[in-house]
Amino acid sequence: MLITDACLRGATRTAIRIDGERIAAVSPDLHPQRGEEVFDAAGAAVLPGLHDHHLHLLAYAAAIDSVCCGPPRVRDAGELADALVAHAAQAGEGWIRGVGYHESVAGDIDRAWLDRLVPGRPVRIQHRSGQLWIFNSAGLRRLGVAEAAHADDPFERRDGGPTGRLYGADGWLRARLGGAMPGLREASLRLARLGITGITDAGPDNALAEFRHFARERDRGHLLQDVLMMGSSALDPSWNRAGLTVGATKIHLRESALPDFDAMCTRIARSHEAGRPVAVHCVTLAELMFALGALQAAGLRSGDRLEHVSLASPEAVAMVRDAGVHVVTQPHFLYERGDAYLAALSPREIADLYRARSFVAAGVPLGAGSDAPYGDPDPWRALDAALRRTSRAGHVLGAGEALDPAAALRLFGSHPLRPGGACRPLAAGAVADLCVLDRAWDSVFEDPASVRVRLTMGGGRVLHAA
Numbered sequence: 001m002l003i004t005d006a007c008l009r010g011a012t013r014t015a016i017r018i019d020g021e022r023i024a025a026v027s028p029d030l031h032p033q034r035g036e037e038v039f040d041a042a043g044a045a046v047l048p049g050l051h052d053h054h055l056h057l058l059a060y061a062a063a064i065d066s067v068c069c070g071p072p073r074v075r076d077a078g079e080l081a082d083a084l085v086a087h088a089a090q091a092g093e094g095w096i097r098g099v100g101y102h103e104s105v106a107g108d109i110d111r112a113w114l115d116r117l118v119p120g121r122p123v124r125i126q127h128r129s130g131q132l133w134i135f136n137s138a139g140l141r142r143l144g145v146a147e148a149a150h151a152d153d154p155f156e157r158r159d160g161g162p163t164g165r166l167y168g169a170d171g172w173l174r175a176r177l178g179g180a181m182p183g184l185r186e187a188s189l190r191l192a193r194l195g196i197t198g199i200t201d202a203g204p205d206n207a208l209a210e211f212r213h214f215a216r217e218r219d220r221g222h223l224l225q226d227v228l229m230m231g232s233s234a235l236d237p238s239w240n241r242a243g244l245t246v247g248a249t250k251i252h253l254r255e256s257a258l259p260d261f262d263a264m265c266t267r268i269a270r271s272h273e274a275g276r277p278v279a280v281h282c283v284t285l286a287e288l289m290f291a292l293g294a295l296q297a298a299g300l301r302s303g304d305r306l307e308h309v310s311l312a313s314p315e316a317v318a319m320v321r322d323a324g325v326h327v328v329t330q331p332h333f334l335y336e337r338g339d340a341y342l343a344a345l346s347p348r349e350i351a352d353l354y355r356a357r358s359f360v361a362a363g364v365p366l367g368a369g370s371d372a373p374y375g376d377p378d379p380w381r382a383l384d385a386a387l388r389r390t391s392r393a394g395h396v397l398g399a400g401e402a403l404d405p406a407a408a409l410r411l412f413g414s415h416p417l418r419p420g421g422a423c424r425p426l427a428a429g430a431v432a433d434l435c436v437l438d439r440a441w442d443s444v445f446e447d448p449a450s451v452r453v454r455l456t457m458g459g460g461r462v463l464h465a466a
C-alpha cells in the first residue's frame with residue numbers, strides 16, 4: 001500500500017510505502033506501482049499507531065455488555081434502580097452484570113439493597129475502581145457462598161452473614177464463575193477505530209488461562225492489537241509469541257492493607273530474577289512511598305513502572321526521578337472525575353493530582369493508559385485532558401501541570417516497554433503501525449477530543465478504515 005500526501009509531524013508532505021508488515025520507504029518521490037493500493041491522506045497528520053499502556057481488556061470486553069451503574073449516565077439511587085430493573089425485565093436467567101458504580105450514586109450499597117430491586121436474578125455490580133464487587137442474595141447462591149463464614153470465601157461479613165461485598169478477589173471470582181472469558185472482537189474493533197495498535201493489559205491476576213485466551217483470540221483474528229500482558233508471577237516470558245508477550249509483574253497496593261515490606265521486596269526481586277520488571281499500582285501518597293521504598297531496597301530493573309501515581313508531592317516527584325522508573329498516568333480522569341475531585345480533595349491534594357509536567361520536567365518518562373473500562377478508552381480524550389486539564393464542568397485542575405504537544409504525543413506514542421520514552425519512528429524498516437487522522441497537524445491540538453482516525457494499520461494490516 002502507498003499512503004500519499006501524508007504529513008508526519010514536523011515534516012513536509014510525503015508518501016509512505018508499506019510492504020508486508022514493515023514500512024518500505026518514506027519519501028515525497030514515491031509513485032504508485034502497478035497494482036498497488038493507494039490511500040490518499042489528503043495532507044492529514046500521520047502518526048505511529050497508539051499504544052495504550054494500561055488497559056484491562058477482559059473487563060473492557062465484558063463491560064460492553066454490562067449495565068452502566070455510575071456517573072455520568074447514572075447519578076443517583078433512583079436512576080440506578082431504574083437501570084437495574086429495566087435490565088432484569090429482559091428475558092433471561094443469567095447474571096446481570098453492572099459496572100462503573102461509585103458511592104456518590106447510592107452510598108455503600110450491599111446485598112440487601114440489591115435484593116429489594118432484583119430479588120430473583122443473580123446480580124453483581126463492580127465499583128468503578130475495579131476493586132470491589134457487590135452481589136445480591138441470588139448472586140451469592142449462584143456462587144455457592146454460604147451464610148456462615150468459610151475458609152475459602154473472601155466475602156466481607158457482618159453479624160456472621162455476607163454483606164455481598166467482595167474486595168480485590170477477581171482471581172477467586174473468575175475461578176468460581178467458571179465461565180468462558182469474553183470474546184475480544186468488539187472491544188478490539190473499538191480500540192482500532194481510535195487508532196490503537198497496541199495495548200498493555202494490566203490485569204493483576206493474568207496467568208496461563210488469560211494468555212491462552214488472548215493467543216486464541218489473536219489467532220482467530222478477533223484481537224487486532226499487539227498485546228504486552230502484565231500480570232501475576234505465573235506468567236512466563238518463554239511463552240512469548242508474535243504479537244503477544246509477557247510484561248511486568250503487576251503488584252497491587254491498597255493503603256488500608258499494605259503487604260509486609262520484606263515480602264514486597266522479595267516479590268520484586270523474584271520478578272527481576274525471572275526477567276520481568278514490576279508495575280506497582282499506587283494511587284495514594286502512602287502507597288507511592290511504600291512502592292519507592294521497596295524498589296529502592298530490592299533494586300531496580302529497566303522497565304520498572306508505577307501505575308497511576310494519582311497523588312505526588314514535589315518531593316515525591318524528585319524521589320520518582322531518583323528511582324529511575326516510568327510513570328503511567330491517566331490524564332482523562334481529570335476530565336471524567338475532576339468535578340468530584342474538586343468537591344472532595346483539599347487544594348493541596350488538587351495540586352498533587354495527576355501531575356504531568358513536573359514529571360516530564362524532572363526527566364521521568366511519562367506514558368499513559370486509559371485504564372478502560374474504569375476510564376474512557378479514547379486516547380484523544382486523554383490527550384485533550386493532558387493539554388487542558390479541564391473537568392467535565394469546565395474547571396481547570398493544576399494548570400501548571402499541562403503538557404506541551406510533544407510530551408502529550410509521547411503518552412501514547414512511546415514503545416510498549418518504555419512508556420513515555422521517545423515516540424516510535426515512522427521510517428523505512430519500522431513495523432508499519434500507524435494511523436491517519438481526519439485533519440492536518442495545525443488543527444490536531446486545537447481540539448484533540450474531536451479527532452477521528454481515518455485509517456489504522458497494525459503490522460502492515462488495515463485494522464480500521466473509515
Ligand SMILES: [Zn+2]
Pocket residue numbers: 054055056202371
Ligand atoms: Zn488498572
